[in-house]
Amino acid sequence: MKIACVQMDVAFGEPEQNFAKAEEFIKEAAKHKADTIVLPEMWNTGYALDQLGRLADGNGERTKKLLRRLAKNLKVNIIGGSVSTKKEAGFYNTMFVADRNGDIAAEYDKAHLFKLMDEHHFMNAGSKANLFKLDDIVCGGLICYDLRFPEWARLHTLKGAKIMFIVAEWPEKRVDHWQLLLQARAIENQCYVVAVNRVGSDPNNEFNGHSMVIAPWGERLLSGESREGIFYAELDLDEVDKVRKTIPVFQDRRTDLY
Numbered sequence: 001m002k003i004a005c006v007q008m009d010v011a012f013g014e015p016e017q018n019f020a021k022a023e024e025f026i027k028e029a030a031k032h033k034a035d036t037i038v039l040p041e042m043w044n045t046g047y048a049l050d051q052l053g054r055l056a057d058g059n060g061e062r063t064k065k066l067l068r069r070l071a072k073n074l075k076v077n078i079i080g081g082s083v084s085t086k087k088e089a090g091f092y093n094t095m096f097v098a099d100r101n102g103d104i105a106a107e108y109d110k111a112h113l114f115k116l117m118d119e120h121h122f123m124n125a126g127s128k129a130n131l132f133k134l135d136d137i138v139c140g141g142l143i144c145y146d147l148r149f150p151e152w153a154r155l156h157t158l159k160g161a162k163i164m165f166i167v168a169e170w171p172e173k174r175v176d177h178w179q180l181l182l183q184a185r186a187i188e189n190q191c192y193v194v195a196v197n198r199v200g201s202d203p204n205n206e207f208n209g210h211s212m213v214i215a216p217w218g219e220r221l222l223s224g225e226s227r228e229g230i231f232y233a234e235l236d237l238d239e240v241d242k243v244r245k246t247i248p249v250f251q252d253r254r255t256d257l258y
C-alpha cells in the first residue's frame, strides 16, 4: 500500500482556503499513485475553537461530500484527518474515512480531549473506537492526544488493526514526545503507524510536522521534516504477521494478570 502523508499548513479559521488546499493536495497525491492519502487534524478550521459556532462543519456534510467525491473519482482511500463538526449534542473533533468506492468507511469522534489546548471547554469527547477496512486490511484511526493512551491503541490492535493512522496538530515544543510515542505504539503493537502532523502556526502554537511512517519492527520509513508537502511511503502488510510470529507478544500477554 502506497501512503501519502499530506503535511499541510492550516489557515486558522479559514475553511474555504483549507478545503481548496486539501483538494489540491489529494489530487496531487493521486497523480503519484498513492493508495491511501492522509490529512492532518482539524484541517478545516485549525484550533479556532471560540469560532466553532460559525465555522464547524454541520454533521460533517461538507467534508463527507468532498472526501466521497475525490475518493470515488480518483479511486483512492482517504483518511480525512479530522475536522471540527457541529452535531446535535455540540462540537466534535471528527475523523472521516472514505474508501475507493466513495463510501464513508469510518466516522470517529476524538476520545481524549486535550486540556492544554482548551479543547475540553469547547468540544465533546467521543466514546467509540475507530476500526475500519481499507482494501481488506483492518485499520484503526486515532486523533492526536489519543496517542498518549497506549490502552486505546492496544484496543484497536487487539481487534485486528494492522495499520494505525494517527492525525495531529502536535506543537513543535513537544515533538520529541510525538516521535517517541509513535515509535513505541508501532513496536508494542507490532503494527504500521502512519502519523500526519500539520506545519505552520496558529495564535498559540508553532507546528513543525515530522509526520512519520513506522514499520512494525520499529524502523522509521518516513520522517517528514518540517516543510509543507506530501511525503510518501510503501507498506508491506506481510511484515506485520512476520513480526508478530518472531516475537509473539499478542500470544504472550498475561491476560490473567492485566
Ligand SMILES: NC(=O)CCC(=O)C(=O)O
Binding pocket: 041, 114, 117, 143, 144, 145, 146, 148, 168, 169, 170, 171, 174, 177
Ligand atoms: N491536538 C492535540 O491533541 C495535541 C496533543 C499534544 O500536543 C500532546 O502533547 O499530547
